[in-house]
Amino acid sequence: xxxxxxxxxxxxxxxxxxxxxxxxxxxxxxxxxxxxxxxxxxxxxxxxxxxxxxxxxxxxxxxxxxxxxxxxxxxxxxxxxxxxxxxxxxxxxxxxxxxxxxxxxxxxxxxxxxxxxxxxxxxxxxxxxxxxxxxxxxxxxxxxxxxxxxxxxxxxxxxxxxxxxxxxxxxxxxxxxxxxxxxxxxxxxxxxxxxxxxxxxxxxxxxxxxxxxxxxxxxxxxxxxxxxxxxxxxxxxxxxxxxxxxxxxxxxxxxxxxxxxxxxxxxxxxxxxxxxxxxxxxxxxxxxxxxxxxxxxxxxxxxxxxxxxxxxxxxxxxxxxxxxxxxxxxxxxxxxxxxxxxxxxxxxxxxxxxxxxxxxxxxxxxxxxxxxxxxxxxxxxxxxxxxxxxxxxxxxxxxxxxxxxxxxxxxxxxxxxxxxxxxxxxxxxxxxxxxxxxxxxxxxxxxxxxxxxxxxxxxxxxxxxxxxxxxxxxxxxx
Amino acid sequence: xxxxxxxxxxxxxxxxxxxxxxxxxxxxxxxxxxxxxxxxxxxxxxxxxxxxxxxxxxxxxxxxxxxxxxxxxxxxxxxxxxxxxxxxxxxxxxxxxxxxxxxxxxxxxxxxxxxxxxxxxxxxxxxxxxxxxxxxxxxxxxxxxxxxxxxxxxxxxxxxxxxxxxxxxxxxxxxxxxxxxxxxxxxxxxxxxxxxxxxxxxxxxxxxxxxxxxxxxxxxxxxxxxxxxxxxxxxxxxxxxxxxxxxxxxxxxxxxxxxxxxxxx
Ligand SMILES: Nc1ncnc2c1ncn2[C@@H]1O[C@H](COP(=O)(O)OP(=O)(O)OP(=O)(O)O)[C@@H](O)[C@H]1O
Ligand SMILES: [Mg+2]
Numbered sequence: 001x002x003x004x005x006x007x008x009x010x011x012x013x014x015x016x017x018x019x020x021x022x023x024x025x026x027x028x029x030x031x032x033x034x035x036x037x038x039x040x041x042x043x044x045x046x047x048x049x050x051x052x053x054x055x056x057x058x059x060x061x062x063x064x065x066x067x068x069x070x071x072x073x074x075x076x077x078x079x080x081x082x083x084x085x086x087x088x089x090x091x092x093x094x095x096x097x098x099x100x101x102x103x104x105x106x107x108x109x110x111x112x113x114x115x116x117x118x119x120x121x122x123x124x125x126x127x128x129x130x131x132x133x134x135x136x137x138x139x140x141x142x143x144x145x146x147x148x149x150x151x152x153x154x155x156x157x158x159x160x161x162x163x164x165x166x167x168x169x170x171x172x173x174x175x176x177x178x179x180x181x182x183x184x185x186x187x188x189x190x191x192x193x194x195x196x197x198x199x200x201x202x203x204x205x206x207x208x209x210x211x212x213x214x215x216x217x218x219x220x221x222x223x224x225x226x227x228x229x230x231x232x233x234x235x236x237x238x239x240x241x242x243x244x245x246x247x248x249x250x251x252x253x254x255x256x257x258x259x260x261x262x263x264x265x266x267x268x269x270x271x272x273x274x275x276x277x278x279x280x281x282x283x284x285x286x287x288x289x290x291x292x293x294x295x296x297x298x299x300x301x302x303x304x305x306x307x308x309x310x311x312x313x314x315x316x317x318x319x320x321x322x323x324x325x326x327x328x329x330x331x332x333x334x335x336x337x338x339x340x341x342x343x344x345x346x347x348x349x350x351x352x353x354x355x356x357x358x359x360x361x362x363x364x365x366x367x368x369x370x371x372x373x374x375x376x377x378x379x380x381x382x383x384x385x386x387x388x389x390x391x392x393x394x395x396x397x398x399x400x401x402x403x404x405x406x407x408x409x410x411x412x413x414x415x416x417x418x419x420x421x422x423x424x425x426x427x428x429x430x431x432x433x434x435x436x437x438x439x440x441x442x443x444x445x446x447x448x449x450x451x452x453x454x455x456x457x458x459x460x461x462x463x464x465x466x467x468x469x470x471x472x473x474x475x476x477x478x
Numbered sequence: 479x480x481x482x483x484x485x486x487x488x489x490x491x492x493x494x495x496x497x498x499x500x501x502x503x504x505x506x507x508x509x510x511x512x513x514x515x516x517x518x519x520x521x522x523x524x525x526x527x528x529x530x531x532x533x534x535x536x537x538x539x540x541x542x543x544x545x546x547x548x549x550x551x552x553x554x555x556x557x558x559x560x561x562x563x564x565x566x567x568x569x570x571x572x573x574x575x576x577x578x579x580x581x582x583x584x585x586x587x588x589x590x591x592x593x594x595x596x597x598x599x600x601x602x603x604x605x606x607x608x609x610x611x612x613x614x615x616x617x618x619x620x621x622x623x624x625x626x627x628x629x630x631x632x633x634x635x636x637x638x639x640x641x642x643x644x645x646x647x648x649x650x651x652x653x654x655x656x657x658x659x660x661x662x663x664x665x666x667x668x669x670x671x672x673x674x675x676x677x678x679x680x681x682x683x684x685x686x687x688x689x690x691x692x693x694x695x696x697x698x699x700x701x702x703x704x705x706x707x708x709x710x711x712x713x714x715x716x717x718x719x720x721x722x723x724x725x726x727x728x729x730x731x732x733x734x735x736x737x738x739x740x741x742x743x
Contacts, residue, residue, distance in 0.1 A: 425537060426574050430628075432558040433534050433568050434588035434644060435595065444587070448578020448627070 026083035032056065035183055038083045042152055042186075045159055051167060055182030058173035065176050069368040069400060070308050070337040072281060075246055080216075082184045137201070147192040148203055151219050154190035161192055165223055169252040169289045169316070177248040177310075178285040185219035185250065193228035193259075202458050204233040218249040224259035226292065231262040233461060248283045257292030257319065262300070264457055266465055268472075269305035274334050279307025286313035287343075290322035290351075298325040299342065300456040302465045304472045307336060312370065314343035317351035317379075324353040327453040329465070331472050332365030332397070341370035341402075346379035346412070355386040358450050360469070361397035362476035368400040375412040382409065388418045391449050393442070393476050395422075421449075443470035479680065480700045484511040486547075487683045488533075488652055493544035495532050501542070502528045504708035510652070513680040517694055517719060518687045520705035521727055526687045527571050529705070530654045534568040535561050549651060563595040565651030569641035569658050571687070575629040581640070582624040585610060589647050613646045617673050634661030642670050646677060653677070654685045659693040671696030691723045704730055 026034055035056055039049040064074070141148055147158060154162050172182040193199050224230055234251075247269070253261045263286075272279025282305075288297035299313035315324030326342035344353035359367045373384045390399040403416055423445055431441035447454070447466050454462045488510040495503040502525050510516055518526050532539050533546070535558035546553040549564065556564060576584070582603075590600040601609060611621055617639050629637050638658050645653050655674070659667055674697055678684055686697060694702075694716065702718040703710045704727070712718070712730055721729070 421577075424574075427576055429534075429536055429558065430570070430574050430576065431584075431588075433562050433570075434584075434648065435559055435562040435591040436584075436587055437559050437591075440587065444579050444584065445576065448576070448580070451578060 026081050028081050029078040030056075030080070030082055030184065034082050038184060038186065041083060042155070044155060047163055048155060048166075051172065052183050055172035055179050056184075059176065059179035059183055062173070062176045062179055068310055068339040068370075069366070069402075070310060070339050072308055072337075075281070077180070080246065082217075083186065141199070144197050144200075145194040146197060146199055147190065149190055151185075151188040151190045151221065154192075154221075158190075158192070161223065162190065162221065165221055165252070165254055167252075169254060169287045170250050170285050175285060177283040178250050181217045181219060181248050181250040181285070185217040188219035188221075188249070190220070191222040191230065191232065193224045193230045195225040196227045197225075198228065199230040202231045202233050216247050218247075220249070220251040221254075222252070222261055222263070223254045224256065224261050224295075226257045226259060228256075229260035229262075231458065232264070233458065234263065234265045235267045245278075246281050246283070249285070251284070251286040251313075253286075253288035253297055255288065255290050255292060255295035255297055255319075255322075258294045259292060260296040260298075261288060262298045263288070263313070264461060265299075265301040265303075266457075266461060266468065267301065267303045267305050267309075268468060271305050271334065271336050272307040279336070280305065281308045282306040282311065283308075284311040286311065287316065288314070288324070289316045290319050290324060290348075292322070293319040293348075294321045295319045296323040296325070298323075298327075298456070300325075300327040300453065301329070302453070302457070302468070303328070303330040303338060303340060304468055306338075309336075309338040309340055311338075311340045312342055314345070315353060316345045316347065317353065317382075318347045319351075320348045321350045321352075322348055323351070325456075326353075326355045326357070327456045328357045329360070329450045329453045329469070330358070330367055330369075331360045331469055332362070332367045333472055333476055334363040334365060336363075336365045338366070339368045339370060341368075341372075343372040344374070344384055346373075346375045346382040346384070348378070349380040349382075351379055351382045353382075353384045355384070355388075356452050357386075357388045358453055359388075359390045359399055360393065360446060360449070360473070361390070361399050362393035362473055364396045366398045366400075368402060370402045370404075372404040372406070373414055374406040375409050375414065377408045379409050380411050382412045384412075384414045386414075386416045388416075389449065390418075390420045391446070392420065392422045393473065439470065439474060442473055442476070446470070446473065479513050479515075481511070481513055481680070484513050484680070486510070487512050487514075487549060489545075489547045491545045493529075493532070493546065494542045495528065495539050495544075496542055497528070497539050502539075502708050503532070505544070506705075506708070506710055508703070508710060510683045510685065512683055514701065515678065515684045515686065515697060515699045517699040517702045517716075518685060518705055518710075519689065519702060519719065519722060524705045525708040526705050527656055528708075530568055530571075530656045530685070530687060533561075533652075533654060534558060534566055562648075563592055565682075567645055567648055567650030567653045569638070569645060569653065569655040571656040571660070573629050573632075573637040573641055575627070575631075577627050577630050579628050580624075581626055581628050582607070582610065584628045585624075585644065585647060588644065592648050610643075610647070613643060616646060616676065617643055618669050619643060635663060635666050638662055639666065639670060642673050646673060649677070649682075651682050652685070653682065654687070656687045657689065658686075659688055659690060667692065668696060691719050694719050706730075 026037055035052050039052055138148060170178050173179055191203060222232060253263060255261050269280040269282055290297045297315045303309055313326060317324050324344050330338050330340050332338050341357060342355055355371055357369050359369060361367045369388050371386060375382045388401050401418055405414055407414060423442060428438060428441055446469050454465060457465060486509060490506055490508040493503050493506040506529055520526055528539060586606045593600050614621055619639055629640060632640060638661055641658060662670060671693060699716050702714055702716060704712040
């Protein structure tokens with residue numbers, strides 16, 4: 001540790017910080033000192049502190065975005081505590097110690113944990129449970145040069161990689177929440193697949209039961225070098241609770257020549273009660289840079305949770321012949337609000353992108369698709385195909401589609417298709433008349449509707465996602 | 479086939495029903511015994527489909543008066559899916575398309591639901607595939623229909639065949655076929671009618687809603703009813719359909735006035 005850092009760590013803070021620091025929770029509010037505190041607590045190198053402080057400067061000058069089609073009370077950023085030391089929960093010795101309520105949910109979703117625990121092919125980030133399993137996988141991955149660890153760990157073990165790539169896809173001042181994240185992020189995942197290596201298993205951040213809170217401001221960085229490929233899973237179908245209402249993560253993906261990154265998310269944050277009270281606000285910036293020729297970035301997401309979701313996983317297609325894909329299912333029920341979609345920025349020649357967005361709205365919820373397809377002057381022969389389908393259940397919910405298309409090169413081909421359907425009384429009656437109950441009918445219709453997206457998910461994830469959707473829409477019809 | 483000792487399967491008394499506040503059924507009476515085949519005819523808009531859908535429990539219609547006993551049960555006590563499981567089957571006049579839901583999945587789920595209700599064995603996808611292919615042969619249907627979405631893009635006649643396939647699968651106690659013959663070509667009419675004939679027996683009953691005698695040439699009804707303005711105004715044997723075909727519906731009214739006045743108009 002450098003002398004400067006040493007000093008920082010040992011430096012007493014004013015405003016009676018000291019006791020708070022011992023309790024390992026920073027006082028509420030955001031200022032430069034808090035950022036220095038976070039950085040020093042994590043023993044970060046100087047350059048990372050500088051990164052944070054610059055982001056904070058930017059953030060101060062940015063207004064809270066107001067353009068999205070969601071409504072929520074203004075967030076008081078001074079009322080949030082930005083640092084609390086990860087407190088390791090005690091490890092569970094056996095299944096008997098697992099919260100029975102959680103077990104019931106697993107049962108309902110069809111994912112008995114003992115089966116999951118034994119599940120091969122899913123490596124686990126060390127932040128979470130099953131440290132032994134994770135370690136075994138990590139060792140095996142390390143043998144072929146794959147680095148997969150927590151972000152904080154990577155800062156210390158591979159600072160040159162983190163420094164080289166951090167903020168290159170999502171710059172610190174990209175948007176209000178990305179700037180905030182860049183200033184105060186606490187942890188997340190880091191993944192590096194070296195040249196020519198195909199990651200032999202799906203990498204997963206969560207292993208069902210997270211033993212520690214990952215924090216409100218997660219930071220993830222995934223790099224696939226030339227010819228490398230990886231499939232990465234984020235989230236899980238089990239409902240995720242958090243006492244922190246605001247979540248603002250940043251995910252950056254970088255694919256070099258001929259590399260491929262597939263990023264799948266199943267998100268089931270707490271959505272609040274039936275009146276929508278207490279749910280998570282999820283404001284995420286996810287972006288992939290298809291930097292090299294023939295590279296591919298693919299986002300697949302199943303969004304079912306949060307009171308408010310604000311999320312546009314995007315692709316910057318810089319490499320020649322690079323490909324960007326976005327497959328999304330967003331389900332909203334009760335009073336949930338979602339404004340989600342994607343951006344496909346075509347810069348390189350012969351770049352291609354596909355957007356398949358399915359939204360399902362029930363109850364009093366509101367769902368918006370917002371998509372941007374930009375074909376830059378340099379993107380000779382770029383092609384995009386977008387398909388946005390919305391399904392309504394009941395007549396109190398709403399959907400909107402905002403497709404933005406900017407074409408600056410005449411050789412481009414851009415296609416957009418959209419449809420809106422309603423699960424109609426007569427469709428439902430047809431099922432009932434054949435003896436099939438309403439819930440099952442809806443789940444069949446919904447799964448048919450989402451098929452193209454589910455096909456993109458790793459198999460066991462797809463099975464769970466299917467059940468999750470039915471679970472989410474339970475009681476929304478009939 | 480009429481057998482005076484047969485059990486009554488369906489008894490409808492003084493049924494009144496409305497939709498969006500408009501009264502459509504104005505006192506329907508009908509008794510159907512096991513083993514019988516009933517044809518209901520009548521002008522467009524007279525209430526035949528409404529009656530059929532009410533038997534099946536369609537939520538759009540409000541029953542305002544009357545009673546329906548099905549198989550010794552008050553039909554109004556049963557939800558639509560419970561009626562189906564109890565053996566009420568409606569072949570729709572306009573089968574709806576369900577995009578994204580594969581026909582074979584739909585058929586298997588329906589079949590297994592009803593099987594489990596009857597305490598019988600459910601079939602896994604492979605067993606079901608064999609089973610359904612046999613049934614499709616009966617209706618000379620191409621197995622390709624299994625992989626398509628339910629009714630999506632089916633021609634009018636194909637949809638009707640798919641309805642009868644479901645009837646064959648679910649073996650209802652009471653089958654109500656609402657204009658299943660409309661839209662069928664001559665060969666298909668014969669095939670579908672044969673299919674229905676093979677499914678009728680002394681323990682079940684069939685109500686055929688139709689406009690044409692040609693269906694009744696194949697499926698011979700025990701009774702023919704004429705519905706007009708929400709009521710069954712005439713009931714007779716199979717010969718009634720032929721007379722209607724020759725003389726039209728005005729003839730019944732004329733006949734009624736003849737009976738009243740004693741003067742043939
Ligand atoms: N949902 C509805 N809203 C308004 N009117 C309706 C509705 N459903 C049925 N009707 C009306 O009820 C009447 C009876 O309709 P129904 O479909 O039962 O006739 P039908 O005898 O089956 O006719 P067809 O021989 O043409 O099939 C018609 O006048 C129809 O317009
Ligand atoms: Mg009709």
